[in-house]
Amino acid sequence: MDCLDICDLADGAARLSGAPNQPALVVVDLSRAHWSGPAPAAAAAELGERSVVTVGWSSTPLPPVSRRLLEALTVTIAPGGPGITWVDSADAVEDVAATVAAAPGAALTLAALLPATARADVYDGLQLESLAYSTLLAGPEFAAWRARTPIRPIPECNEPVLLDRSGDVLTLTLNRPERHNAFGRTVRDGLIDALEVARLDPTIESVLVRGAGRSFCSGGDLDEFGTAADPVAAHAVRLARSAGWAVHRLRERVTTQVHGACIGAGIEIPAFAGRIEATSDAWFQLPELGMGLVPGAGGTVSITRRIGHWRTAYLALTGARLDAPTALAWGLIDAVA
Numbered sequence: 391m392d393c394l395d396i397c398d399l400a401d402g403a404a405r406l407s408g409a410p411n412q413p414a415l416v417v418v419d420l421s422r423a424h425w426s427g428p429a430p431a432a433a434a435a436e437l438g439e440r441s442v443v444t445v446g447w448s449s450t451p452l453p454p455v456s457r458r459l460l461e462a463l464t465v466t467i468a469p470g471g472p473g474i475t476w477v478d479s480a481d482a483v484e485d486v487a488a489t490v491a492a493a494p495g496a497a498l499t500l501a502a503l504l505p506a507t508a509r510a511d512v513y514d515g516l517q518l519e520s521l522a523y524s525t526l527l528a529g530p531e532f533a534a535w536r537a538r539t540p541i542r543p544i545p546e547c548n549e550p551v552l553l554d555r556s557g558d559v560l561t562l563t564l565n566r567p568e569r570h571n572a573f574g575r576t577v578r579d580g581l582i583d584a585l586e587v588a589r590l591d592p593t594i595e596s597v598l599v600r601g602a603g604r605s606f607c608s609g610g611d612l613d614e615f616g617t618a619a620d621p622v623a624a625h626a627v628r629l630a631r632s633a634g635w636a637v638h639r640l641r642e643r644v645t646t647q648v649h650g651a652c653i654g655a656g657i658e659i660p661a662f663a664g665r666i667e668a669t670s671d672a673w674f675q676l677p678e679l680g681m682g683l684v685p686g687a688g689g690t691v692s693i694t695r696r697i698g699h700w701r702t703a704y705l706a707l708t709g710a711r712l713d714a715p716t717a718l719a720w721g722l723i724d725a726v727a
Contacts, residue, residue: 393419393447396459399433404440413442414494415487418463420448425455437462443490443501443707447483452476464501465703474698474720485708493531493682500684500706504699507690512638512662515691517629523686524625527616531682536616539681544574544613551580552602553587558595560588567603573655573687574611578633581659585636588643599637599646599660606646606672609654610687634688637662648672648723657722658689661696666723674712674722676705697722 394403394416404416423430437444437459446463451470460466460475467482479485490497503522507515526532545568552563562584564571571577581599588594601607618624637644637659646660649669657674660666676693678685685693685706693702697720705712717723 393417395419396423396429396433399436400429402436404437404442404444414498415443415445415490416440417483417487418444418446420446420452420456420459420466420468421450423448423456425453430456430459434459434462441498441502443486443497445483445486446476460700463700464504465700465707467704475700477701477704479704479708479710482704482708482710485710486704489679489707489709493679495529495531496526496679496682496684497707499526500679500690500703503684503690504694504703508694508699510691512691513635516632516635516688519684519686519688519690520625520628522684523628524621526683527618527624528621529682532616533682535681539612541613541617544611545569547576549580550574550576551584553584555594558593559598560584560594560596561598561600564599564601564607567601567605569611570605570608570651571601571603571656572608572611573633573659574614577611578631581633582631582636585633585640585644589636589640595643597640597644599644599663601649601656603650605650605656606648606652606660607656608651609656609677615681628686632688634659634662634692638692651675654678654685654689655687658685658687658692661692661722662688665725667725667727668714668717668723669727670714672714672717672723672726674705674717675709676702677709679706680709693722696720 444463446466448468452468454472457472466476468476469478499522552565554561588597641664644663645665646663647667649672653675714726718726
């Protein structure tokens with residue numbers, strides 16, 4: 391794939407529309423950058439007006455002086471760099487390129503959304519994410535995924551969330567183990583209602599959220615995706631029944647204990663909690679771009695507050711599985727048992 395350099399960026403090469411017949415991805419070779427001249431600052435300023443996914447790449451660690459430019463890029467792949475603006479992953483550039491090629495609309499939406507939700511307060515960030523997600527639900531990339539992914543019948547579940555109180559501790563257990571606790575409507579509503587119990591009862595000092603079976607949560611129930619009456623209705627419901635917002639309002643009292651697969655909503659919602667404890671077999675993934683969508687359970691708000699919007703972009707643009715030790719090192723989780 392073609393690469394630009396910092397001087398190309400400074401000259402405005404990333405001012406592209408992302409429209410048909412124009413590239414949605416720009417890869418920037420940072421390996422031979424001259425960080426002492428005016429080009430890095432000019433390039434960072436130009437990227438404030440970008441409308442493409444911008445990926446920095448370097449074969450060598452990047453110096454602290456590179457931080458301003460890296461903060462303006464969507465994500466940077468390098469063996470080292472300043473702060474949380476970079477990721478060390480050998481195949482990531484190719485993975486990002488494949489994702490952008492398959493779902494350019496969703497990728498461009500994500501690249502614009504993440505810096506905005508990182509700057510917004512939590513509720514405003516959730517509104518921005520929901521608007522972006524609902525827009526993509528009406529788009530051709532999601533329609534293509536839905537067409538090749540038939541909807542199957544969803545078995546009934548009488549107790550999607552179990553409640554158990556011991557003293558001042560309320561334990562909530564996602565209880566659809568046969569579907570890896572897929573976060574469908576019944577689980578969402580059960581979790582929100584259970585959290586409301588804790589919110590209204592000041593004698594509950596701690597809330598533990600767990601998952602039954604082999605996985606904490608495999609993400610949204612794919613057989614429910616796109617079944618809302620229309621995108622406007624989907625947006626209204628997503629805000630009115632936001633499990634992430636419910637967790638956030640109680641975050642100082644909430645600990646999530648995760649294990650196995652923590653996909654999509656299975657990490658987006660826990661990331662709102664004050665503490666995440668994971669078993670050593672836990673792994674984390676944001677696969678939504680593969681469906682022509684962006685994270686829609688609050689992840690562009692919650693995860694960015696834990697690991698920054700650059701590493702969040704990496705997870706979403708690659709669909710990579712993040713293991714528990716790396717998640718701990720990044721700050722996505724707080725402990726590994």
